[in-house]
Amino acid sequence: MSQHAMLVDESRCIGCKSCTVACKQENGLQTGDWWLRVWRREQLKDHLVRYYNTQSCRHCADPVCQAVCPVGAIQRGEDGLVIQDDAKCLGCHVCVTSCPHNAMRIMTNGKVGKCTLCSHRLARGKEPACVSVCPVNSRVYGEREELLLEANKRLSELRTKGLRVHLEGTEKEQTAVMYLLVT
Amino acid sequence: MGSYVRTRALTSSSEPLDHDEELRTSICCLCNGGCGIKISLDQEGKIKAVFGDPENPYNKGKICSKPMEIAQTLYGPYRVRYPMKKVNGTFERISWDEALDLIAQKYNQYIKENGTGSIVGITSKIGGSYSKLAHGIFSELTGLVNYGTGPICTDSEANVRKKLFGDGSGTSPLSDVVNSKILLIVGNNTAQTKAGQFHWITEAKRRGTRVVVIDTRFTETAQAADLFIQIRPGTDAALGMALLNYVIKNGLYDPTFVSKHTNGFEKLVQDVSTFTTKRAEEITGVPQNVIEKLAQDLATLKPGMLFEGRGIVCVNNAGASLWAFEGLMAILGNIGKPGSGIISHINNTGGISNLIQPNDVMKPDRKRSSSALYKDMEEGDVKMVLISGNPCATWPDSARMSKAIEGLDFVVSHTLVMDDSAVLADIVLPATHWLEEAGAQPSVHRVLQWKNKTVEIRGEEKSGGDFYRLLAERMGLNSSYFPDSSESAWELERKHNKNVTGISRERMLATPGGVHFPCSEIGKENVRLFANGVFKTSSGKVELTGVSDAPLDYVDTFDAPGNNGLSREEFPYLFSTNKVASHYHTECQYSDWANEMEQPYVEMHPLTALEIGVKEGDKVRVETVAGSIVLAAKITQSVPRGFLSTQPYFGLQSPYRQAPANTLFPVATDPVGGNLISKNIMCNAKAEGGQGS
Numbered sequence: 001m002s003q004h005a006m007l008v009d010e011s012r013c014i015g016c017k018s019c020t021v022a023c024k025q026e027n028g029l030q031t032g033d034w035w036l037r038v039w040r041r042e043q044l045k046d047h048l049v050r051y052y053n054t055q056s057c058r059h060c061a062d063p064v065c066q067a068v069c070p071v072g073a074i075q076r077g078e079d080g081l082v083i084q085d086d087a088k089c090l091g092c093h094v095c096v097t098s099c100p101h102n103a104m105r106i107m108t109n110g111k112v113g114k115c116t117l118c119s120h121r122l123a124r125g126k127e128p129a130c131v132s133v134c135p136v137n138s139r140v141y142g143e144r145e146e147l148l149l150e151a152n153k154r155l156s157e158l159r160t161k162g163l164r165v166h167l168e169g170t171e172k173e174q175t176a177v178m179y180l181l182v183t
Numbered sequence: 184m185g186s187y188v189r190t191r192a193l194t195s196s197s198e199p200l201d202h203d204e205e206l207r208t209s210i211c212c213l214c215n216g217g218c219g220i221k222i223s224l225d226q227e228g229k230i231k232a233v234f235g236d237p238e239n240p241y242n243k244g245k246i247c248s249k250p251m252e253i254a255q256t257l258y259g260p261y262r263v264r265y266p267m268k269k270v271n272g273t274f275e276r277i278s279w280d281e282a283l284d285l286i287a288q289k290y291n292q293y294i295k296e297n298g299t300g301s302i303v304g305i306t307s308k309i310g311g312s313y314s315k316l317a318h319g320i321f322s323e324l325t326g327l328v329n330y331g332t333g334p335i336c337t338d339s340e341a342n343v344r345k346k347l348f349g350d351g352s353g354t355s356p357l358s359d360v361v362n363s364k365i366l367l368i369v370g371n372n373t374a375q376t377k378a379g380q381f382h383w384i385t386e387a388k389r390r391g392t393r394v395v396v397i398d399t400r401f402t403e404t405a406q407a408a409d410l411f412i413q414i415r416p417g418t419d420a421a422l423g424m425a426l427l428n429y430v431i432k433n434g435l436y437d438p439t440f441v442s443k444h445t446n447g448f449e450k451l452v453q454d455v456s457t458f459t460t461k462r463a464e465e466i467t468g469v470p471q472n473v474i475e476k477l478a479q480d481l482a483t484l485k486p487g488m489l490f491e492g493r494g495i496v497c498v499n500n501a502g503a504s505l506w507a508f509e510g511l512m513a514i515l516g517n518i519g520k521p522g523s524g525i526i527s528h529i530n531n532t533g534g535i536s537n538l539i540q541p542n543d544v545m546k547p548d549r550k551r552s553s554s555a556l557y558k559d560m561e562e563g564d565v566k567m568v569l570i571s572g573n574p575c576a577t578w579p580d581s582a583r584m585s586k587a588i589e590g591l592d593f594v595v596s597h598t599l600v601m602d603d604s605a606v607l608a609d610i611v612l613p614a615t616h617w618l619e620e621a622g623a624q625p626s627v628h629r630v631l632q633w634k635n636k637t638v639e640i641r642g643e644e645k646s647g648g649d650f651y652r653l654l655a656e657r658m659g660l661n662s663s664y665f666p667d668s669s670e671s672a673w674e675l676e677r678k679h680n681k682n683v684t685g686i687s688r689e690r691m692l693a694t695p696g697g698v699h700f701p702c703s704e705i706g707k708e709n710v711r712l713f714a715n716g717v718f719k720t721s722s723g724k725v726e727l728t729g730v731s732d733a734p735l736d737y738v739d740t741f742d743a744p745g746n747n748g749l750s751r752e753e754f755p756y757l758f759s760t761n762k763v764a765s766h767y768h769t770e771c772q773y774s775d776w777a778n779e780m781e782q783p784y785v786e787m788h789p790l791t792a793l794e795i796g797v798k799e800g801d802k803v804r805v806e807t808v809a810g811s812i813v814l815a816a817k818i819t820q821s822v823p824r825g826f827l828s829t830q831p832y833f834g835l836q837s838p839y840r841q842a843p844a845n846t847l848f849p850v851a852t853d854p855v856g857g858n859l860i861s862k863n864i865m866c867n868a869k870a871e872g873g874q875g876s
Contacts, residue, residue, distance in 0.1 A: 028198030107196035
């Protein structure tokens with residue numbers, strides 16, 4: 001079956017945090033809770049390199065969180081979405097410590113919460129909320145193959161301009177949310 | 184470590200939105216970006232969610248966080264729902280009738296006893312097109328002098344442009360940028376301030392427009408640009424003048440445009456003749472070769488556009504920078520053609536004329552500058568103020584403004600929320616939000632878009648349109664001039680303002696993205712101003728040296744109003760403000776989401792932090808000649824050493840409980856343009872509470 005995926009292009013992000021707020025609005029998250037966050041990163045090389053790094057569940061093809069969850073509250077579906085069942089969650093937070101992307105968060109109710117890739121919106125044929133608002137198309141959703149083409153196009157354009165960029169989530173540690181990262 | 188397995192249940196941490204087919208369409212009225220939005224309502228008719236409108240060609244479904252945040256402020260605890268009167272220091276609920284009678288009685292009394300000039304309006308947030316029109320009529324009938332957004336935001340920009348071109352508005356729509364070859368962005372972090380429309384600039388860049396950003400901070404806009412030129416704070420005029428001089432000396436300007444469409448070229452040549460790129464390098468810190476390359480690029484990459492921001496408008500030497508950069512665009516011939524011109528969020532549709540009969544017009548018996556207003560309030564020449572806005576946070580020397588307002592005889596605040604200004608009022612009136620009021624909304628694309636009323640009011644809120652009509656009735660004025668709805672107001676406006684005559688409500692609603700103005704009766708839209716080469720000055724030409732009788736001259740920010748005469752030893756740093764995407768003025772800060780996204784901080788360079796002796800998050804006391812406030816340090820290389828910057832929002836009555844940054848600015852004016860200053864003030868900074876050395 002054709003897989004869908006999301007591309008997060010760090011080189012385009014302007015740090016407006018619209019995605020974070022849209023995520024909170026769409027998923028009705030409590031004050032203090034978040035599934036998606038934007039961090040500012042600065043590095044001083046021969047000149048100042050700054051970019052915004054977004055952090056949320058990457059929906060791994062082989063999710064560690066699923067493997068460690070003692071009650072089977074986290075399941076990866078055939079559609080590639082890693083979904084956590086809030087009702088089953090014990091709040092033991094083992095997944096939080098094990099997640100390599102630091103994307104499982106402890107919510108204010110003591111349980112764990114994470115991005116669903118807006119599965120309820122996908123079911124209605126819509127894109128995830130963060131993608132729908134992103135003013136600079138830093139976040140794109142679509143067919144995985146097409147997104148890979150788009151990502152490679154963006155990579156080569158950026159490399160022509162002298163930026164050091166790479167793509168994460170395509171190879172061995174495959175994820176449904178791919179990251180175009182600036183280094 | 185003990186076991187801490189939590190039992191199931193409690194509550195679910197998330198609640199995804201249900202599908203809603205009946206979304207209502209509106210236009211976001213926050214930053215003048217004019218983004219189309221879609222509103223989802225719950226069963227009670229309250230806003231559940233705000234989305235971008237994919238049908239709107241200007242934002243294509245994309246939005247920043249601000250319109251989403253706004254829904255929270257509508258129903259939050261700070262919202263004012265009914266009229267209130269202060270009795271012995273506490274507010275008591277009263278009826279609109281009682282409030283209007285009291286205001287009308289006081290108003291007439293002050294006119295009679297102290298003259299029309301004893302009453303002023305501080306009205307930066309008057310409301311939509313209906314409210315603006317009614318407020319305009321009311322002011323004509325009563326001689327009310329108003330201080331709107333101008334003194335604190337746009338005066339320098341609008342005044343300089345008006346003198347150069349005869350019109351204070353931006354000459355071209357932002358969307359024109361895709362037709363330009365080069366875009367010069369000066370002191371404008373549009374990636375944060377107009378995030379929803381920023382894709383026009385990134386799209387232009389992808390299509391080959393060279394995007395050059397000149398700023399003191401390494402902004403998000405700079406990050407997305409082809410070239411970022413970091414300039415010493417307050418030295419933009421020196422760069423602009425050197426560009427002019429280089430372009431002139433090397434014959435890189437457009438001689439045909441200069442001879443046919445400008446006056447004063449010879450004098451301009453004289454004014455800038457000593458400004459070599461070498462001299463500019465010494466002042467601005469921008470290498471000579473970078474300035475020269477930029478001048479050459481501007482000359483060869485045509486058409487080109489200019490987008491200035493508050494970073495060069497709200498400063499103490501703004502007039503000269505604006506004059507230099509806009510004059511530069513003119514001599515390059517970058518006005519009136521597709522892909523050329525000046526982009527601005529100043530988009531005045533023009534005023535109404537011939538509505539009020541001459542014998543009904545009351546002229547103000549005295550006028551005062553925005554800086555003189557403080558003194559006249561303090562000394563009792565002003566008796567009464569009508570506030571719609573939050574001057575106690577947004578005007579400079581906020582503490583002084585608060586004290587001056589508190590000392591007045593009678594203060595009325597028509598407001599959305601109980602803010603720092605409303606708490607000082609004698610009468611507080613509940614205002615409608617822009618989502619609760621229909622109207623025509625202009626945008627940075629030089630279009631007018633109509634928005635219907637999206638949600639019903641939930642208390643006794645009234646729009647400025649209703650308030651000023653009802654007040655005029657009570658005062659015994661000829662209230663027949665006033666429209667009684669947003670729709671009739673627009674019809675009246677079309678009749679009396681030839682710039683919008685051809686723009687009916689139906690036409691706006693039927694045209695995705697709205698209709699460009701000016702648009703006369705024939706209905707032909709003007710996408711950009713001055714396409715015919717005729718300018719609105721009395722000569723019909725660009726008055727290159729018409730901004731001031733004095734020559735175009737560079738004044739160092741340390742020698743300009745506000746800083747002039749202060750000791751560099753006592754105030755070794757410069758303090759400034761910059762805006763962020765999650766806030767718009769003091770309007771969005773009542774949202775929980777805005778609070779989660781942004782907390783107050785002061786940006787400083789690591790070496791400055793080292794000097795002061797603070798680390799990330801430590802409290803820093805910033806002091807200026809006007810006052811002092813405490814902020815958390817945010818250490819970043821995005822600002823140069825010795826330069827501190829924070830956000831111009833907050834207020835002691837806001838959820839942040841933070842003294843506003845404007846407290847630190849003395850009341851000083853840009854001598855050429857007239858703006859009150861709210862950037863680049865000399866300051867000292869030290870660790871608060873025993874930290875550091």
